[in-house]
Amino acid sequence: MPPTPKEDHGADFELVGAQFRTSAIAKDDDRVDLAFEADNASTLNSLLDATTRNKGGSSPAPSHHTNVEDPFAHHRCTSVPPLNIVIQIVGSRGDIQPFIALGTELKLYGHRIRIATHNVFQKFVQESNLEFFPIGADPSELMQYMVKNPGIIPKFSTIKAGDIGKKRAMISEILEGCWKSCIEPDPDTGVPFIAEAIIANPPSFAHIHCAEALGVPLHMMFTMPWSPTKAFPHPLANIKRSDLDPKTANYLTYGMIELMTWQGLGDIINDWRENILSLEQLGAIDAAGMMESLRVPYTYCWSPSLVPKPDDWPSYIDVCGFFFRGEPQFSPPDDIEEFLRAGPPPLYIGFGSIVMEDPASITDVILSTLRKCGVRAIISRGWSNLGEGREEDENALFIGDCPHEWLFKRVSGVVHHGGAGTTACGLLNACPTSIIPFFGDQPFWGDMVAAAGAGPRPIHHTSITEANFTAIVETLLDPNTKRAAEAIAVKMQREQGVRRAVKSFHRNLPQANLACNLLPTESGVWMYDAKALKKQGKKKVTKGLTLSPKAVAVLSNHKLLDLTKLKFHHSKPFHLQKQRWDPLTATSSSLLASVVDFSQGFGTFVSAPVKAYKHHHPTKESSSPEVPSTTEPRTNDSGAAAASLTGANKMMTSLVKGSLVDFPVALTEGLNNVPLMYGEKVRKRKPITDWKSGSKEAGKNFVNGFADPIWCLFKQPAVGLTKHGGLGFFTGLGKASMGLVVKPGSAMFGLIAYPALGIYQSIVGASTSGTQAAILQARLAHDAFFNEAHQPSAEDEADVLQEFNSIK
Structure with a gap:
């Protein structure tokens, strides 16, 4: 929840960093006044120039599944197969209408489109022959709140009236509704659905978290700039004072608005991530920059003749033009x-x-x-x-x-x-x-x-x-x-905004990962284990076989498939990791997070019996003369006991995880990332998902932790001498000497930290069975329904068998 404003005009707070300080005042005029002061403005400007220059020429990252030696490479589909796409939108009718046009255009490519938005727009969506899913929340109440509180931080009068609690309840309802829109059947027809791609506008908030849980592509579309640029400030920000270069200040406003938004909603989103999606909670800094670090594609639906695409936006961000639907049939009164x-x-x-x-x-x-x-x-x-x-x-x-x-x-x-x-x-x-x-x-x-x-x-x-x-x-x-x-x-009449947006969506999909290896016109949603294929004589297979529901049905019918060796195919896996910049802040933030978790668990442990007692022993004014049932206290007593047990469990988990996992990992990665502080690159570890990957990363980090600084002891002084002469030689020597101190430390601590993290992730993976079971149930129900309605044709069956038998 945002800090309590001192007066009716908003609130002041300050963030202090190693290189700059920033203050923000939320005003009543729908803007946030920002001020930036830097200890060394020229250094910060240069650092940002290098960062945005690297981003500007980038292109969508190739899928890690793509391999030139892949035996299925000749089967890969170079176009996009039909997908189940959920479009999640929060806003007014004007926010919904452009996505009606988008959904209609996407249907022409064979995609199945579900519009997930507020209940009041059901008729509006269904009149356009698109599927609808209600995510709850009353948009009129949301609009009323925004008119009263147009800035990021609410007014004091709003806090007094209790409107913040109502808005937070609406956000919780929207998060839950958006997740259900990914996996639940159509509420009217009962037809099963599971999302294979997500399109969303930023205010829906659930988008990246749903995509992470499902392992599917995400594409953001919006009517206002939400991606950092030096061309203009964030539309919600107003730079009042800055000693930075104006373009640098423009860029920084985007991160500030993200941080302030997360400050107000982060606890709600984190609780939902942990309790519903079984995902790890996120810190404010990591959450604020996750869309950029994950290179999530954006398409902005405005006319480039009105606002051209900034030069520093990378290639996976497009400005396509406004989305117009066809003129509806209308007879005026x-x-x-x-x-x-x-x-x-x-x-x-x-x-x-x-x-x-x-x-x-x-x-x-x-x-x-x-x-x-x-x-x-x-x-x-x-x-x-x-x-x-x-x-x-x-x-x-x-x-x-x-x-x-x-x-x-x-x-x-x-x-x-x-x-x-x-x-x-x-x-x-x-x-x-x-x-x-x-x-x-x-x-x-x-x-x-x-x-x-x-x-x-x-x-x-x-x-x-x-x-x-x-x-x-x-x-x-x-x-x-x-x-x-x-x-x-x-x-504008020459622009085809909707068509260009569909092309942008298709271009940014991980196309090599989407199609079935045996039926390239179908989406591949299952992965058949490579070891099982090798037992069938297909010894050159290294990464398994991506299969569509039809292909699974055909191979299963011909007893060519061991169904127990199938698992979900994640066409676009997301791995949200905490960023550690140095050992001091990394370890201190780790300790603070553990203390907070322990305190929350302790609060639950203590408050649960008190709440249960108050529930069973109301005040005399409100109590009923009737004698309560003898079974009621037992039910509540068991509920209180369960709540207390949850609190105790959280206390114990925070102690064990904090001391054996979080602190060692923070120290390991903080030491490893020290060279980032003086502009050097560092190795990034791969995601650790189980004890095997944890042990593997520990070994790699140990070897590199001793080998890299020795190599840099020769390389960095030589490079410095070549570029900057004698001063560069000594600067390079200083950097190399720092590496000799911190890198071996990271190597040693990593031997403990990464295997422990892998074991923890294995345990967490086992505990997420509820979420994964819900996804599995949705996938199986969907496949069973559509395989029954659309039996594989004789031609499909022949193609699947021929392609399967041709694999060496």
């Missing part, structure tokens, strides 16, 4: 047709899914301005119900839901809250646009539209008056504004 015929094209004014605190005052300003300017307008009531209880006005027509695709062709300009979809639709139809922002990306889009000359500067909704609203109307009716909007429309 008589009152709309009559109003349009009664005079020149009116303005459109509407705020969609925004829930305002005082819609009546906004309505007054709008109507008085229309009368003053002699301008007509069609006003959408929206979720705020503008115009409620007002008499008819000759200058205004209040309407309900009406497709923007149809209406914006018939108006002279648009005034709205700045949702990306509404902004895009207005500009596509050459409408001069005025944005009155409330929160989120809305100020960003207001600035972009104004910079393009297609509308006035954005004015926050709390600052609207008759005077500045009159200026808005005059700007919208200015011929120069109309010409700028027309120029943008010409460019």
Whole structure:
């Protein structure tokens, strides 16, 4: 939960790092004021330049399964097989609509699409012939909270009203709903489903964690910048003071916003990861940078003619254009047709899914301005119900839901809250646009539209008056504004945002990992053990055989498959690891985490009996005269005992794990990573999943821990001498000497740490059977249902057998 604000205008806090300090103040105007101060600004600027330069030329990492000597290489599919794709979206109708267009386009490629979003949008999704899954939470309540608290940190009045607890409960509901959307059957038809790829917008929060649990590809899509860049700051950040290079400060705002977001929600997400997904909890620093470190692809759905792709974004980040759906069939009501015929094209004014605190005052300003300017307008009531209880006005027509695709062709300009979809639709139809922002990306889009000359500067909704609203109307009716909007429309009409987004999605998939080895047009979801194949005479197989459900059915029917040797095929495994920068911070953070875990366990151990006692012995005012059942206390006593046992277990686990696993691993990797502090590269270990991989990494780290510093003792002084002369020689010698100290230490501690980590991971792997059992059940139910509905054809059967028998 965020720190408690001192006043109604937000909160102050400070993060202190080795190279810079930053402070943040959350304001009421939907921005976060940031300040950066560096001990050595030039060093930090240079470090960031090197980092972003390396990222800019990068490309999607090749799958670790790809091997030129793979005996199945000639079977690999170079295109994308049909996949089960869940699209997880949190937001308003305007946030959902672009993904309706995306899902419709993806279906053309044979993919099965499930839209997972709020329950109220079920009809909207299903009318587009897409599958729907409810993730809960009321978007109107979410919008109302965001209007009251447009910044990252809530206002003090919100804390007093208890709204934070409601929002946190909504986030918990969304996390649970998103996970269910990956593995549960259709709630209406009962048709099984299991996600083979995930597309999501960042506010859904569950995306990367669901992908990690399932081992499937993740692709993020959004309407506002969420990836660090030096081109512009995060849309939610406002840099008030900095002695850094402006581009460096821009880049750092993204990490700050991520950290502040995680500070408010990290405990909820970590509890969900641990208790539902059986995944390890994450620290704030690791969580804030995980999307970049894992190279998760992003597609931004805005027009590059409005905001071009920054030069420092890597190749797996694309700007594809706005997502437009086809114009829906619409027959306008008589009152709309009559109003349009009664005079020149009116303005459109509407705020969609925004829930305002005082819609009546906004309505007054709008109507008085229309009368003053002699301008007509069609006003959408929206979720705020503008115009409620007002008499008819000759200058205004209040309407309900009406497709923007149809209406914006018939108006002279648009005034709205700045949702990306509404902004895009207005500009596509050459409408001069005025944005009155409330929160989120809305100020960003207001600035972009104004910079393009297609509308006035954005004015926050709390600052609207008759005077500045009159200026808005005059700007919208200015011929120069109309010409700028027309120029943008010409460019946007040439863009095919949805099609380009689908290409971006396909291009960033681990294509060599997706297809069945025997039926390349089918997705491979099972891995058949290589040892089992060798027993069948296929001795050159080294990595097993990736199989689709159809291939499994065919081989099983012909008794060519030992079903006990099948396991899940993870087409895109994610391994979220804690980053350790040096031995001091690594070990101190490890100890602190152990203390926190122990304290939480102790709190549960002590509080459980107290809560049980209060539950069975209510106060006299609330107690019933009836005598409680004799069986009830026993039930509660057992529940209290179970809760106390859970607390005791957590206390013991934190002590054992902290002392035998976390501290030794932190010290090992902290020592290994010391050269990072002076710009050198270090070896990265592979993921440790069991005692075998732990022992293997311990051996490698031991050998490298002694061999590397000896080699560097000759290499680094020579390199320094070549590049910088005598000073470089002594600098290189100093670096090599440091390596001689820390690397052998890492090697020695690693002999204890990595095998212990491997044993712990083996135990954890056994305890995650509940999560994996749920995934297995979903996979088997899905395969059984579709194999029964779509029996392998004679041609499929012949292809599978021929390919299987041809393997040497």
